[in-house]
Amino acid sequence: MTSRRTPVAAEEPPGNEPPPGSIADTYREVMPLVSFDAAMTKGDDVALTIPLDAIHEVLERGRDDERLQMNLLRNQTAVDWEDRGLEIVYHLYSIPLRQAVTIKSWLPGEGAVVESVADLYAMADWAERECREMFGIEFIGHPDPRNLLLDEDIDIHPLRKSHPLAPIEMEQGVDVEFFTKQYPPPEPAEEEAPADTAAAAAPERKRVEDMTEEEREQRRAEQAERVARARELAAVRRAERLAGAPPAGGPRPEGAAPPPPPAAAPAAAPAAAEAAASSAPVQDDRPPAPPPPELPTIPDAEEDPEGRAAAQAERVRIGRELAAARRAQLRGD
Amino acid sequence: MVQQTFEGEVLTEPVVVEREFETVDMNINIGPQHPATHGVFRMVLTVDGEIVKDAIPYIGYMHRGGEKLSENLDYRGALGYQDRTDYLAAFNSEWVYVNAVERLAGIEIPERAEYIRLILAEFNRILSHFMFMGAFGTDVGYFGTAFTWTFKERERIQDLFEAVCGDRIMYNYFRVGGLAWEPHETFIEDSHWVLDQVEIGIGDVDELMTNNEVFVARCRDIGAMTADEAIAYGVTGPMLRASGVPFDLRVDEPYSIYDRFHWEIPVGERGDVYDRYLVRLEEMRQSVTILRQALDQMPTSGPIEPERMPARLRPEPGEIYMRQENPRGEYGIYMVSDGTDKPWRVKMRSPCFHNLSSLKPQVINTYLADAVVALGSIDIVLCEVDR
């Protein structure tokens, strides 16, 4: 949990109480039993904060009541306030009455579950799919809870503040093997090549037109060798991929609501790592690389949800450590 | 979906053929590499011969995490990103963003800058609709004629933009508080000249397409949506107006200085592809009207940025949902400030995203060719859909 900055200012709900006679009063009179915390936004909209379990009813009655007629759900999104949880936001507008309102509600940060409003507004179908994949909010009763913008088998939530921008993208649990595999070391010729003197490197940069026939022959041989090596490596990697192919991600069966985090991690990852270690031709005089750490197997989601989450967290931790080590190695220290 | 045959008889169901043998439905991929998808959009159609039985749209090929990126840049730094969402109407998108930041930070904009912004945004609306006419003409089957005719006019507007801000697509000319620099000296004269040419161009497109029998046959009663359906799907912009709802944010929730001009909102009757085309055509003419008035009213001299601007923008904590009428519909920026120099949350409400979500009911039980036309009539920009 790398917090970029603490939302100190957000402890107090921004804005102030709307003037009397605003749409907040209409809402209160239509639904007297719901508690509305009203505030004005900077855009002069009325923002109403309501309890989580009242969302569906407030939206439904707001749409059907003739004093509100909120027939256009123009926007739906969420805000991650880290320790304070998530805030789900609905922007509503009434085209006949020309009035706008913002409905908000607080959710817990983990395991947030909201009732879907896709049965009220067809627009919420896609909006909730986006919200679900970006924030990890589960919508009960959504007709088609698949990922929309992200890959179908990815189960990270990029717009959460716990998801920093760059480094984690490499270690999504999908590609942990990348850091654990032992690939053949780079060619010795490249290591021994004197890279410090420009004069020594000059012949390599000679133009093909200027080469003698012998040099061309040599160059062709080098190229052929490089191509052969690349092909060999590609074959090895393909074999690994085939051995450790992740299960195909498809639409989840309905009725299993709220569904657990979708299965995405490759099931046969350790097997692939072993295959990689055994099939890769390791022959070098450098100090041997540390053995790959043992990755925990991820149990099936329906059998053992807690164990699954723990295993995933463990894999991510290992992946991060390896990534850090890898970066340090690449930097050269 | 209502089908209409060539003679005009209305069938409520697709043509049912008595078969003596079993046939299987075929899945066919339209996209992500397909000439009709205007970018990287994929839709898997289940077709029974030529009749579409089911459609599953897939988006996200262009998802670049723009909201996340904007949260990690300061308020001014994320502006250039707005050019990259709706790249056909970049001025409009930029305008929403800078307006959101200005309202959030409480910055007043000089009047002249507001006029120039409005003029450029309306020009951009015309440009975007020209692009629609060309691409839609190609979808319907014009072999490039509509495309080249509209691009000829689009080039003129782009030349004007280039003279103003030095770029033809990614303008990055608006700034929080005003504009980057003064437009060139002959801006008003050039704009009038471009408008004259554009009016001729609109007439050309009108003559080429509107009354062409084949064009009418392909567009009438295709992809029709009622007003209620359209509103439920969050459809906005010309598509909603084609369904008969005179909803235009420039009038319904007026922003900027649109209350100083007189113009009309075109509204369709049937909500089909043809109405969408007609509404856009008329909107271009109305934009020309607005532009003529704005160019006449615009102060010829004056500041284009406030006298004092803070070096670092740190708006008070608060939130704003700024929405404006883009060529494709309601473009909104939901921005939450936490008092630091970076926005805590930026959400882009893209009109194409929601307009595109209404595609599925439009194409089911139509012909394969109609699916392409209905998709074209939505006028999607995939960069904006995926953000």
Add this chain to the structure above:
Amino acid sequence: MVLSEFAGVSMPDWIDALLRVIFIVALMTIVAFALIYLERKILARFQARVGPTRTGPIGTLQSIADALKLVTKEDVRPITADRWAFELAPYMAFVPVFLVFVPMPFTETWFIRDLNLGLLFVFGVLGLNIVGVVMAAWGSDNKYALLGGVRAAAQAISYEIPMLLIIVAVVMVAAGRLAVDGDASAAGSINAIVGDQTTTPYILLQPLGFFIFIVGMLAELHRPPFDMPIAESEVVGGYFVEYSGMRWGMFFLAEYTALFLLVVLASSLFLGGWNWPFGADVGLGLQIVLTFVKTSVMIVLVIGSRALFPRLRIDQLMSFSWKVLLPFAIVQVIANGIILAYGGADWVVGLVSFALLVALSGLVYYIMRRKQGEGTRTVQTTPATPRVITAPEVTPVEAGGD
């Protein structure tokens, strides 16, 4: 014709025929090249462009550059394609089109063979073209190709029937006129039909026939507005989507050759072919020029249709053929039969046909205008003030909420 007439050399028939065939194939290749260049230039003018300018003087060598590119391009065959169907399909599309040139009269004496049933031969052989298209569609193992091929087959079947009926009507008129000279049985020969139009081109006698022939021709050629089999925005090129290099080029060549062929046929049947309009026999040199002038005019029309029409939908195309063109063609045949049986004059035939054409145009116009309905209406709106709450008076309600 070639050697035996100019050089006065007598030779066996088979050598003569072979020479003529070689001459026609060479000529057609050149014509196809010229057509491609013309199409690009004319289309560019329609589209506010300039077209090819870089290859040769004003781009005249563009077709040769294209051909060179096509020949040197890799010939790709999809791994799942049906090999024989895929590789033979271009020939199946290509050969029939060239065969059809056998009875085409470019001048009074300049053709390969003057077949007595030339018209029947033309349509019999040209119909084989579609076999190649369907083979290509099936052999490619591509869904777009399959859709395009099926569309092409359906379209070819639908449009050949009204076209053939109209040919029947033309032959009836020709037979009636030739019977005056005592040789009505020659009416199946294209050259005889052309020879009959020294003073009266048949477009005056059969204007409806000319219209239906042009429409059917556009459909045969997959030209807009009937280009669904190769529609780019729907089936991405249709049946030749998987072809590349010279195999694709053969489809292309066949298409342009068929264009030239059908245009020559149309100008022979309706515009008087090699005839000078005012009846004077002007000899061989001007005859070939006349043929080419008439075909050029029609080619410009065809290319213009490509620039100015969008594409119909497949069901609209079929409806138009079966529900509009076919009944009118049948009525035309019946009308011709009645008029000719009672010995009506030529102008009666022409007038009836013209009336039918007007009726057809009026029908299409009426249907389309009714379909189009009123245009858009604009509503005057006044800008509203921001954030006005216009909700009705609030009355106390029963308990609600959660």
